[in-house]
Amino acid sequence: MQFAGSHILSISQFERADVERVFAVADNMEPYARRRRRTRVLDGAILGAMFFEPSTRTRVSFGSAFNLLGGEVRETTGFEQSAIAKGESLYDTARVLSGYSDVIAMRHPVSGSVAEFAAASRVPVINGGDGSNEHPSQALLDLYTIKAELAGRGRGVDRLRIAMLGDLRYGRTVHSLCKLLGLFEQVQLVLVSPTELRMPAEIVETLKARGHEVVESDTLEASISHVDIVYSTRLQEERFTTREEADLYRGRFRLNQSIYTAHCEPNTVIMHPLPRDSRENARELDDDLNDNPNLAIFRQTDNGLLVRMALFALxxxxVDQVDACSTPVTWYTGRREL
Structure with missing residues (x-):
């Protein structure tokens, strides 16, 4: 893949060598993300952060990653704050805002909309999530986390055993992650969901065609007993027609410490793209797991900075100028590592 000047819209753009390139650059971003060094490599550059769907982690992570490279961020949040509310097309919006920015990170509630916007943009566009379709930067940071978590155990991503739980129909993070895992060897996936919220069939068939083992299940306990990773997802309430329809599935496949202790292997890593739903009738990932050292959800969010910095640099x-534009940090951050 030619990164320079390219849009990042789908995991389908990536080969395994491209993923490894992103991860190698992400590794080199560690001192900057951890505030040990400061770089001004993007001094004067502007990120247009266009988030037309609610977002906290992704929006702030993209902005922080750009700031840590020395650039500036201009944000648009919500349709009501944009000219789209006045009837402006994505084409016109892209033509205008790409004149104000050097790169754009965009989230939109309609599948395919970010690609439509990118087709009219004069600068690279990075997909921050489009409807129930994809979330490529999340998949990359998830896999980067998986790689880091398993490395300490002498394991790699090949022959990974992973269970994905919850809303697999509308969860764009698991769609992208499955596509990414398809680039590796002999991955075993257990897809745990209600029948109505199963992973899209085309993704399952693609994984099987590439030689991976895929099991679909609606039973939690047996599905998490022999895996390296449990990846839980939130019910995507906003994709349902009504809240009442979403309530039919809310609270299914809840993972808590007692279930983890009884059914998971001792070092099973727990992941979640966040936000986790902490309302009493949901709790797909219970707060009583917060002290579990295998809970990696906040290591995931930290890794998001590294990966998104790498994407911007690429x-x-x-990439080759980052260190030349750097200086040590001399102020105390007061940060504690997780």
């Missing part, structure tokens, strides 16, 4: 073709 797309804007400044």
């Amino acid at each position: 797309v804007l073709d400044v």
Whole structure:
């Protein structure tokens, strides 16, 4: 893949070598993300952060990643704050805002909309999530986390055993992660969901065609007993027609410490793309797991900075200049590592 000047819209753009390239650059971003060094490699550059769907982690992570490379961020949040509310097309919006930015990170509630926007943009566009379709940067940070968590155990991503739980029909993070895992060897996937919320069939068939073992289940306990990773997802309430329809599935496949202790192997890693739903009738990932050292959800969010910094550096073709534009940090951050 040619990164410089390219849009990042789908995991389908990536080969395994491209993923390894992103991860190698992400590794080199560690001192900057952890505030041990400061770089101004993107001094004067502008990120247009266009988030037309509610977002906290992804929006702030993209913005922080750009700031940590020395760039500035201009944000649009919600349709009501944009000219789209006045009837402006994505084409016109893209033509205008790409004139104000050097790169754009975009989230939109309609599948395919980010690609439509990118087709009219004069600068690279990174997909921050489009409807129930994909979330490529989340999949990359998830896999980066998986790689890091397993490395300490002398394991790699090949022959990974992973269970994905919850809303697999509308959860764009698991769609992208499955596509990414398809690039590796002999992955075993257990897909745990209600029948109505199963992983899209085309994704399952693609995984099987590439030689991976895929099991679909609606039973939690047996599905998490022999895996390296349990990846839980939130019910995507916003994709349902009514809240009452979503309530039919809310609270299914709840993972808590007692279930983990009884059914998971001792070092099974727990992941979640966040936000986790902490309302009493949901709790797909219970708060009583917070002290479990295998809970990796906040290591995931930290890794998001590394991966998104790497994507910006690659797309804007400044990877080889990052260190040359750096200085040590002399102020105390007061940060504690997880």
